[in-house]
Amino acid sequence: MPDLVIFGQAIVAAAAASIVAAAVFxxxxxxxxxxxxxxxxIALAIGxxxxxxxxxxxxxxxxxxxxxLDRLLTLALPLAVAIEALAxxxxxxxxxxxxxxxxxxxxxxxxxxxxxxxxxxxxxDWPLLASxxxxxxxxxxxxxxxSLLGLLNRQSASVGAALCLPMAIxxxxxxxxxxxxxxxxxxxxPLIAAILATVVVVxxxxxxVLRSALWDGDAAIGIGVVGLFGLLFIGRFFGELSTANTLxxxxxxxxxxxxxxxxxRDQQPWMIxxxxxxxxxxxxxxxxxxxxxxxxxxxxxxxxxxxxxQIERF
Amino acid sequence: xPRTLSVWIATLALSVVxxxxxxxxxxxxxxxxxxxxxxxxxKARHLDISWIHGRFNEVSGKFVLDREDPxxxxxxxxxxxxxxxxxxxxxxxxxRQPDYFDAKQFPTIEFKSTxxxxxxxxxxxxxxxxxxxxxxxxxxTLMGGKEHVxxxxxxxxxxxxxxxxxxxxxxxxxxxxPIGDEAIIIIDCEGVQK
Numbered sequence: 231m232p233d234l235v236i237f238g239q240a241i242v243a244a245a246a247a248s249i250v251a252a253a254v255f256x257x258x259x260x261x262x263x264x265x266x267x268x269x270x271x272i273a274l275a276i277g278x279x280x281x282x283x284x285x286x287x288x289x290x291x292x293x294x295x296x297x298x299l300d301r302l303l304t305l306a307l308p309l310a311v312a313i314e315a316l317a318x319x320x321x322x323x324x325x326x327x328x329x330x331x332x333x334x335x336x337x338x339x340x341x342x343x344x345x346x347x348x349x350x351x352x353x354x355d356w357p358l359l360a361s362x363x364x365x366x367x368x369x370x371x372x373x374x375x376x377s378l379l380g381l382l383n384r385q386s387a388s389v390g391a392a393l394c395l396p397m398a399i400x401x402x403x404x405x406x407x408x409x410x411x412x413x414x415x416x417x418x419x420p421l422i423a424a425i426l427a428t429v430v431v432v433x434x435x436x437x438x439v440l441r442s443a444l445w446d447g448d449a450a451i452g453i454g455v456v457g458l459f460g461l462l463f464i465g466r467f468f469g470e471l472s473t474a475n476t477l478x479x480x481x482x483x484x485x486x487x488x489x490x491x492x493x494x495r496d497q498q499p500w501m502i503x504x505x506x507x508x509x510x511x512x513x514x515x516x517x518x519x520x521x522x523x524x525x526x527x528x529x530x531x532x533x534x535x536x537x538x539x540q541i542e543r544f
Numbered sequence: 545x546p547r548t549l550s551v552w553i554a555t556l557a558l559s560v561v562x563x564x565x566x567x568x569x570x571x572x573x574x575x576x577x578x579x580x581x582x583x584x585x586x587k588a589r590h591l592d593i594s595w596i597h598g599r600f601n602e603v604s605g606k607f608v609l610d611r612e613d614p615x616x617x618x619x620x621x622x623x624x625x626x627x628x629x630x631x632x633x634x635x636x637x638x639x640r641q642p643d644y645f646d647a648k649q650f651p652t653i654e655f656k657s658t659x660x661x662x663x664x665x666x667x668x669x670x671x672x673x674x675x676x677x678x679x680x681x682x683x684x685t686l687m688g689g690k691e692h693v694x695x696x697x698x699x700x701x702x703x704x705x706x707x708x709x710x711x712x713x714x715x716x717x718x719x720x721x722p723i724g725d726e727a728i729i730i731i732d733c734e735g736v737q738k
Contacts, residue, residue: 288718292714296649296677297642297646297649298649299642346649347648352651410638411642411643412718412719413643413716467648468646468648469641469642470637528634531634532634532638
């Protein structure tokens with residue numbers, strides 16, 4: 231059963247750690263503004279939030295990792311944080327940072343599937359060819375979403391793309407939890423809190439202290455996309471998340487590209503962000519509502535006391 | 545004289561052949577697990593007031609019985625986790641997920657014997673039991689071993705019951721609350737001689 235107290239503690243811890251880390255790193259990095267990008271501060275702050283949040287979530291992560299969630303939280307996400315932190319150093323060229331990102335995108339599906347029926351040949355439904363196809367298509371999907379969101383972030387120079395991701399992660403987490411995989415859904419909470427808290431703090435410090443309109447969201451997007459993809463991938467291939475829900479949630483942040491349409495992109499930045507958030511929220515809301523209906527039909531009788539009359543309703 | 549010698553040699557040769565054949569009748573017999581006439585079932589406490597029953601529908605295995613030297617006997621069993629059946633499809637789907645058995649990561653439950661000792665009415669079998677990625681040594685008391693030949697095929701059967709704690713096999717403690725930690729496993733297996 232979900233423990234709401236532990237969930238709340240994990241969210242607060244992740245947000246608090248990210249806020250403190252963002253503020254500390256931001257001021258500490260100011261003398262080095264010639265050599266560092268804001269992405270370094272964002273990556274480190276999100277990383278601090280993730281450590282604090284997952285510590286309190288008591289997911290019993292194991293090292294060496296034994297399951298897909300272990301591999302996501304102890305390998306893939308830390309690598310994403312490290313890559314984005316490295317990309318925050320100006321001496322590292324952008325093309326090199328993107329090579330590291332694409333390498334992580336290429337490796338991630340295989341890492342998450344390690345030791346499972348999808349790669350060991352233990353299941354005759356998953357021969358070698360099917361495993362390879364799954365790996366290639368999944369890696370391509372991750373690389374595509376990551377690249378398109380990164381491009382949107384650079385072209386729009388606004389916080390919209392970075393804010394769409396926590397919404398998608400929240401929708402993914404709720405849907406995974408309602409499909410029966412509670413720990414998988416819970417793992418989304420520190421990620422949402424760390425990204426949101428960091429983005430808000432860095433935005434406020436940049437706009438009010440530096441009086442600058444500059445925004446570098448690459449780090450938030452990189453870590454967010456890796457986290458979102460990882461959770462959905464695990465929910466789909468180890469849990470009971472449907473392929474349709476997985477794809478809708480993963481691709482919904484790309485609706486932010488509507489903000490680049492000719493008539494819209496010349497509007498006020500805040501208006502563009504609002505339109506992006508509303509457009510992305512619509513399919514996510516539909517997915518969550520449908521997942522709740524399925525949960526009430528299938529899972530609720532197992533987890534709660536319900537009268538026969540309530541069950542007959544469905 | 546030569547005729548007597550040849551008769552003597554023939555008798556000796558026949559005796560050797562007979563002795564060899566008699567020896568092979570007592571060699572180890574290998575049996576395959578007969579899924580149709582066997583079952584692996586379990587039960588666990590629900591809210592400490594009732595029992596939830598279930599079974600695994602896809603099981604395979606084999607055992608080798610050496611009546612002359614029982615310590616050379618071996619037993620092995622492989623259970624497909626995906627075949628868990630508690631007569632409730634929603635619960636079965638839930639049990640296959642990573643919060644419980646994690647069937648896609650750990651598709652089988654395995655038992656392989658490491659030592660066998662004859663006891664009154666059966667065997668005491670020590671072996672490695674692997675579930676959810678963790679291996680622990682357990683001891684099973686197999687009662688039975690009675691043979692029956694039907695349509696020229698030899699069959700033998702054993703029964704055993706054992707208790708296991710899910711927490712000993714890496715199951716999430718948070719998933720243990722409403723369903724008890726300890727599960728009782730009941731195995732009735734009939735083997736068909738190969």
